[in-house]
Amino acid sequence: MITVKRFTAKWCGPCRMLAPIMNNLETEYPQVTFEVIDTEESPLEVTKYDIRSIPTVIILKDDVVREVLIGVQSTSTYIDAITASLT
Numbered sequence: 001m002i003t004v005k006r007f008t009a010k011w012c013g014p015c016r017m018l019a020p021i022m023n024n025l026e027t028e029y030p031q032v033t034f035e036v037i038d039t040e041e042s043p044l045e046v047t048k049y050d051i052r053s054i055p056t057v058i059i060l061k062d063d064v065v066r067e068v069l070i071g072v073q074s075t076s077t078y079i080d081a082i083t084a085s086l087t
Helices: 013-028 041-050 075-086
Strands: 002-008 031-038 056-061 064-070
Touching: 002 041, 002 075, 013 031, 013 056, 013 075, 031 041, 056 075
Parallel strands: 002 031
Antiparallel strands: 002 056, 056 064
């Protein structure tokens, strides 16, 4: 199972820029679970994944971290990372 965890905060401008990209990917990859984690509301998740900057997107396969993408990346970067994890 592939999970995409997006770490964000309400006050984060780049996080707001990333939201529509992730929403589109969620539509394109219905077999992938997408989660949005507000860093201020989920400190345990932040600690667990050692989040130091937002936005951060972590792609997991069977609960094992496959990719960590920090900052806003191009859509193709996210597609490539998700596709690589699906194989």
